[in-house]
Amino acid sequence: MRTYPAWLTATMLLPAIALSAVPAAAQRSNKPLPVVEKPAPPEKNPPGDIPDDQVFIEYRSPLGFSLKVPEGWARRDAGEGVTFSDKYGTVAVAVAPEAAPPTVASVKQTQVQSLESSGRAVKVTHVKAQKLPAGEAVAVAYASNSDPNPVTNKAIRLENERYFFWKDGKLATLTMSAPYGADNADQWQLMAKSFHWQ
Template identity: 55%
Template sequence: MTVRYRISAALAVLLMISSGVFPPALAQEKLLAPETNPPGDIPDNQVFITYTSPDGFGLKVPEGWSRTPIDHGVRFFDKYDELDATLDTASAAPTVSSAKADVIPDLKAAGHAVKVTAVKDVKLAAGPAVRISYLSNSAPNPVTNKLIRLEHERFILFKDGKTVTLDLAAPAGADNVDQWQLISNSLQWR
């Protein structure tokens, strides 16, 4: 019975070959091109999880990113991408004028080759905010000493005498518009 099956199977394969009809297992599958995301490009299928700060705010962050505490907040990072969220006190809500007078000089003094490209009022799900768009050089890579140019979106929100500053950074040219919008609009006061 086994010999008859082998002969029948071999005959079936010969008939398929001669007729040009192949089952999916025998058809040639085309190679897919590897996915190419520029360095720092958060993938469109990235999963986000909710981070709740002990300081009174929460937001969605990319799953799998490293987390480290920083002064008055937290930093999430993965390769060239970075997300900083800090809490501070303030007597009034930030404005475009106050950001230009107070925040931007500090940003330029503390950053590396900072170039501010825009400052404007925006509306986020958690309330009104000031958005500062800017470019900077990264800190040197500890292994290669290489620097890269980063794009930043910084959001400053105010409520009840407190501010949350959310700073999102990625290599210049990375396409993170949708992901950054998701993250900034996920910010909630707790």
């Protein structure tokens, strides 16, 4: 059996030791490991409070729901829903087919896992059932980073509330977002309570 000096043996082992510290998936793909996004620091004086005297108007969607939204916010329609926005504040509704109504357990298993894996530094604070005029809903509160500003490349920390409404094989997802620390609790409750299936 051939023997090698101790210093040479140690040198030969270095590549194997280094390789063993890298996950198998990264060894196979030669792709860099994903960088985990860090939460952006909250703004000191966050813009995004919806004024107490804000006027709300009813929006009726061809997708079969209605909702009160802040008057004057920009609207963007998409095939599966609609988004209203003003600076970093957004209100979005998406409708998709869904065979069964959501439960707290099913939302945690599917929606929350998807949100945490695909969102930007998402931290979920609660998932709970809530009775609203449109019926039983599941509410999720979470913090996340915004998309980077196209000019400054800066992201800000957001707080979000997401509601899942279900009726007759359709799931509506209502998401409201604002800079972290903005005081929109009453206005968000107004909008969540205003959601109705047509």
